[in-house]
Amino acid sequence: MAVINIEYYSEVLGMNRKVNVIYPESSKVEDFSNTEIPVLYLLHGMSGNENSWMIRSGIERLIRHTNLAIVMPSTDLGFYVNTTYGMNYFDAIALELPKVIHNFFPNLSTKKEKNFIAGLSMGGYGAYRLALGTDHFSYAASLSGVLTFDGMEENFKENPAYWGGIFGNWETFKGSDNEILALADRKNEERPKLYAWCGKQDFLFPGNEYAIAELKKKGFDVTYESSDGVHEWYYWTKKIESVLQWLPINYKQEERLS
Template sequence: MKNLTFNFFSKSLNMSTTFKMILPDLISDSTKILILLHGMGDDENSWERNTLLDKYLENKSLVVVMPRVDLSYYQNFAKSAYFDFVAFEILEQMKDVFHLNTARKNTFVAGVSMGGYGALKIVLTFPDKFSACFALSPNTDLLESWQEDSSREAWFSALFKDKKTFKNSDNNLFNLIKKPGTGLDKPFIDIECGRKDHFVHRCRSFYEQARKAGFNIVFNTYPNEKHEWSFWDRSIAGIIDFI
């Protein structure tokens, strides 16, 4: 197993950036790719720093890619297209530089909190590129966060313009699940959340509406779990085994 730090100039971000990678010793055409997204206040090192990720990947034919997106909420804004960076450019790097097979059946995305939102947005926008999404304690309703927390006003306005624009856009996950598509167009979605997490009711609402829209989605809750790394550590172990 190899741990790499990859620095390159990103066309999407118009600047140099870094992502972390964990690669198996042997790579084949069937090696899977997991893009693993961080949450608010974290970075590309957070998954390795806060979980036993390396241990869980032992003897797995799985490449894990951990990009840095700062406080972008995986949004294209100003001159930095963070959504395009994660959804497109990283896979281009995996194919062109590391010669990995980026076919849909091999490609997965997961994230925690803000990264859970990003993972859901990516898989709902490009269901033809990702076969499954794993969202851990995701903030599925940013509009509610915006309305409830005035401290987010300047931040979210810079990203999404205003509440009305956001509500009617594809940045609103509830709009994305209403778009037509059946069969393979609707990838598997797994949402995991603790019942003591402040996002659990938002996750439940999203799950119920996605299920009504015909998505292959599961929603698992855990009675004593909160919005914290100890829960996400156990969750990522299960996700890696599933993949």
């Protein structure tokens, strides 16, 4: 397994960006002559960056026996959307980054059925936003994700500079592609499979319960789990393994001492 730090110039954002990639060991790759290595894009939350999953979760240890590449980009505090202040993070990560990654690693699959996306908190929102807003990802997972802003209207009023800079005002946000449930209504074909987990003591738990129920009503294939837990890494490091088990990969858990 190799951990590779890449700095590249983003034409979309007009600046250098960084991304971390975990590339599987040659002994775990079934056939290096093809381009079928599956890829998981793993997204950070509001306080994180491209290093967060590496530092906090030990993700490289979890997948060291598995033929899976992991791509960890950064969106700063931009919620993985094209912001109103002109930073088009959605385009940069959903459209540009897969091409950049494939240029560096031509053995990674470009097929939808072998491209997955997951994230926590803001990254959980981002995973659903990118999966529902493109045809690039077949599976999308959210851990403690911001799956709905209903009931959070005061955020837009209390900090209009930030939230307005990201999404615009509440009226322009509602019904737009940046609202997960509104975007889901427009995703009629080739829908991704969805996974979500949220802790019952998490402040986002009511929103997850509501959003998942609505997605199921809309006919999405959703695997939803909840358990005791709050909004912190202790739980996300546990549940990312559930995500790996859920994905259509030959996930091989590392051997543990009894």
